[in-house]
Amino acid sequence: RKEVEQDPGPFNVPEGATVAFNCTYSNSASQSFFWYRQDCRKEPKLLMSVYSSGNEDGRFTAQLNRASQYISLLIRDSKLSDSATYLCVVNGRYTDKLIFGTGTRLQVFP
């Protein structure tokens, strides 16, 4: 089983839609969780950290479910500019090195 797993998509949604991505992780001892965004042929950039109680940043909401070992990202009122690949990041087994999921591709259309 991969340490971090994501549905690769693509998710094709119209502008204004709400879309949610999940990411599962295998290390129950993981403490650090993040969502990164990667645009085509660019480096990944931090979108938001994920806190135990859940957190929101504008149209973006991240949640952590420790019991089921997954994190989620909800995007409300999707914009064309949200089109990108969303990467889930978790610290790995027995170490604090950061492991990336393969990413979920989002395409927002007019």
Add this chain to the structure above:
Amino acid sequence: GAGVSQSPSNKVTEKGKDVELRCDPISGHTALYWYRQSLGQGLEFLIYFQGNSAPDKSGLPSDRFSAERTGGSVSTLTIQRTQQEDSAVYLCASSLRQGAGANVLTFGAGSRLTVL
């Protein structure tokens, strides 16, 4: 510097040659990571340096790959006897280990390696 700097940005080499890729992390960042990303694929962890601790080399795909970090700052990733399957973008990232911003990675723009 203001960001993570990587060089060269592009490197084309012939199969069998050695290449060196350089990463200059953000000043004060104690953690440094190398990842590899093949076209259309996710990020593959290669190696992780944290302060003076022994590096985590668990992601290096073969003994042709090595990396070092001198003086806790600049890092060099070396690939010996390059193969065509080594073609990828090599991404370096750095982070603080503690305090605000801990474990938040800042990436360089990457070094795109093409092995002919």
